[in-house]
Amino acid sequence: MGPVPVRSASPGAARRPGRRGPADxxxxxxxxxxxxxxxxxxxxxxxxxxxxTPARRPRTRLLLTLAALLFLADLATKLLVVATIDRGENIRLLGGLVYLTHARNTGAAFSFAEGFTVVFTLIAVVVAVVIVRAARRLFSTAWAVALGLVLGGALGNLVDRVFRDPGFLRGGVVDFVSVFAPNGEFYPIFNVADSGIVVGGLLGAYLALRGVEFDGTRSRDRGDGAVTSS
Incomplete structure (x- = not known):
């Protein structure tokens, strides 16, 4: 019986399962x-x-910055009015479109409900505390603007109620803008803080009607996980 020929493995021969060659x-x-x-x-x-993906940051800084700017603008204008305009004096501007006067308000914004100074003072404190606490979960730019205006206005009038006559928590707020007629004959006299409160409140009401939450989502879209850029 002759020798059995030995076959060399070809390059393409199958390898054992689980083993990998140099080419692999x-x-x-x-x-x-x-x-x-x-x-x-x-x-x-x-x-x-x-x-x-960069995490969304709360709009706390925007809220506080806007509130601080409004507060400083309100404080500066009130100090200027007290220093330069006598009580009851009217300065006609823009052809009678605007009058600068010097009045004291012991009620709410636009001289509403005078005589409840202490009540509105306590309400202003509560509003300020609630807004500051909500700022930590505030991701909506629009809500930051609305609450920043309200906070700045509330603090501006609160300073008057605490430090001005006739006494602590009962001080009269300095109002000085009268439109279309002097002495608030056409529309109640107001100040910068009142304007911030009203504009911020209207913006907040609009956002609430649109269903925009503090975190920027829309309440009706939460089931779909949709997020707005408000």
Missing amino acids: YRRARRAARARPDRGAPLSEQPEDAARA
């Missing part, structure tokens, strides 16, 4: 270099999409 390792290294996030160990892969 070279292909794996090339794939890892081309797509490092796929080839790297889990501990070395980039952060997931949620962490890679």
Whole structure:
């Protein structure tokens, strides 16, 4: 019986399952270099999409900045009026469209409900505290503007009620803008703080009617996970 011929394995012969040849390792290294996030160990892969995307920041800074600007503008104008305009004096501007006067208001905005100074003082304190606490979960720019105007106006009038005559918590708020006629004959006399409260309140009412929440979402879209940019 003659010798049995030995056959050499061809390059394309099937390999044993689970074994990888040099060519496989070279292909794996090339794939890892081309797509490092796929080839790297889990501990070395980039952060997931949620962490890679910049997190939304609360609009606290916008709210407080706007409130501070309105408060300073209100304080500066009141000090100027008290220093330059006598009580009851009227200065005609813009052909009678606006009159600058010097009045004291012991009620709410636009001289409403005079005689309840202490009540409105306490309400202003509560409003300020509630807004500051809500600022930490405020992600809506529009709500930050609305609440910033209300907060700045509430603080502006609160300072008058605390520090002006006739006494603590009962001080008269300085009003000085009368439109179309002197002495509030056509429309109640108001100040910068009153304007901020009214504009902020109207904007807040509009956002509430539109269903915009403090976090920027719309209440009717929460089921779909939709987020607005308000």
